[in-house]
Amino acid sequence: MKTEQTHDVAIIGGGAAGLSAAVTLARSLRSVVVVDAGEPRNAPSAGAHNVLGREGIPPLELLAAGRREAEQYGAEVHSGRAESVRRCGDGFEVHLAGGGTLHARRLLLATGLIDELPDVPGVRGFWGESVLHCPYCHGWEVRGQRIGVLGTSPLSVHQALLFRQLSDDVTLFLHTMPEPDDETWEQLFALDIQVVNGTVQRLGSGNGVLQTVVLEDGHEFEVDAVAVGPRVVARADLYEQLGGALTEHPMGAFIEAGPMGRTEIPGVWTAGNVNDLPAMVSVSSGAGVMAGAAINADLVAEDARTAVELRRSLSRT
Ligand SMILES: Cc1cc2nc3c(=O)[nH]c(=O)nc-3n(C[C@H](O)[C@H](O)[C@H](O)COP(=O)(O)OP(=O)(O)OC[C@H]3O[C@@H](n4cnc5c(N)ncnc54)[C@H](O)[C@@H]3O)c2cc1C
Missing domain, CATH: 3.50.50.60 (FAD/NAD(P)-binding domain)
Structure with missing residues (x-):
């Protein structure tokens, strides 16, 4: 894994939410890296249902197709676990289990949840x-x-x-x-x-x-x-490392976020079960698309500000 490049977006979690965001961002010509530990919540099931056009598809087969689609547009997908994260300048530094570091301007947490049975x-x-x-x-x-x-x-x-x-x-x-x-x-x-x-x-x-x-x-x-009704708790270690906290819910605990997944921590977005405990596959996927679009818009605004500042400074010299 390259360490020197700063990606536009690091997506932690390559389930329905994370991979959908990766496709959206990569199709906007953003440099995207997805880090995925490969343990989607529905893996124990034989088929994923209510997935329009792919009804009953085995969960891992769906995600393998999603990975290929994201990679086809230039996203990098790294199999492994993101162990820790810290703010680094305007962006983030993510440390991978087993070594390796990556840098990104924005962070999307699509880490899903844990079913406490x-x-x-x-x-x-x-x-x-x-x-x-x-x-x-x-x-x-x-x-x-x-x-x-x-x-x-x-x-x-x-x-x-x-x-x-x-x-x-x-x-x-x-x-x-x-x-x-x-x-x-x-x-x-x-x-x-x-x-x-x-x-x-x-x-x-x-x-x-x-x-x-x-x-x-x-x-x-x-x-x-x-x-059974498991207590469902968002995987939020990385969010907590950045100073965030979980919000209690009758079903468990989640990361509170706006409708497009933006959290209260600047630069950090969420999508899927991590902020929406009852979300199913298609809903998580849709949330990933929306978060991807919102992050792209945020970067577009930042790039425009930077371009204006540069133009002004050049016109002063
Ligand atoms: C048994 C079961 C069956 C289900 N069946 C259906 C169904 O038929 N139809 C349906 O619509 N929904 C179903 N669901 C719900 C479905 O699983 C979720 O809606 C969906 O998985 C949410 O997607 P997600 O991307 O938010 O999270 P996930 O799919 O859970 O993906 C999160 C990914 O992030 C990775 N990850 C977490 N932390 C890290 C880290 N630190 N570093 C790197 N990677 C990390 C995980 O390994 C995982 O691959 C089912 C749920 C369960 C429990």
């Missing part, structure tokens, strides 16, 4: 397959099946209602969620959503297939899929 044995093993979080991502695939919802927060009721749209066999396991209020109980009864009190001990399986939800008291309930 409920600490129930079996959840992690089936995550992205038969343990699900998003009815739009995988709901159609489990339509009509026996779906359990692991209650961990008041939002679990909302999740049960959404999955009820897809199956008439939905069971809400209250587990660690607060006791539903009267209005919620009425909704659950009216929609024929079964409710099971008690703490879930583990998810049971056989032959590598999810089969049951097992309570601490030994009761077992047969299921085909389980919906």
Whole structure:
């Protein structure tokens, strides 16, 4: 990795958001470098859904195509992790894991988020397959099946209602969620959503297939899929190194930013899940395009100011 060149933009994270921004910026003839650790959030899933024109495409295949498209316009894509960042003059200095430094005038953080899964044995093993979080991502695939919802927060009721749209066999396991209020109980009864009190001990399986939800008291309930609501926390180490802080949200924590991804730290933009916790692939991709356009406009304004200053100073000599 070259160290002497100052890129217009360094993009940290090469998921849907980062690569879309890279294409937008590279098509504006900006010099762009993308650093990507290669762990997109949806990697455990077989297919990415609600992606118009590429419905059901394997997540890594989609990103490989995105990388090729970005590179085709001249973006550099570096596989690896950006370990630290610091302000350097008007721009930024990014240090890569394993050595290497790069410089850029602007920084786009598209680092995604971490899904903090409920600490129930079996959840992690089936995550992205038969343990699900998003009815739009995988709901159609489990339509009509026996779906359990692991209650961990008041939002679990909302999740049960959404999955009820897809199956008439939905069971809400209250587990660690607060006791539903009267209005919620009425909704659950009216929609024929079964409710099971008690703490879930583990998810049971056989032959590598999810089969049951097992309570601490030994009761077992047969299921085909389980919906969980992870706490979602933006990957914000680099933002914090620059003095930024996460903002709390009922779903987790995120980096607060304006509609085009600009943060309160001058020169730092964000796109995708890092600033928009519920964003799916297409939304993250769209946010990347918007952030790319906003960064380009910001650089255009700076270049114009610099050109005017230069012209004035030349006319004075
Ligand atoms: C199991 C699962 C299934 C899903 N299925 C769907 C679906 O079917 N359809 C849909 O629309 N959405 C789906 N989603 C949501 C989808 O994953 C997100 O919308 C999307 O990944 C967000 O894109 P992003 O670019 O913001 O982040 P990500 O895709 O997570 O990409 C972030 C990238 O940044 C990299 N990174 C992070 N930190 C660093 C660093 N310091 N240095 C270098 N690189 C770094 C990561 O390795 C990663 O490659 C699913 C989510 C999950 C959890």
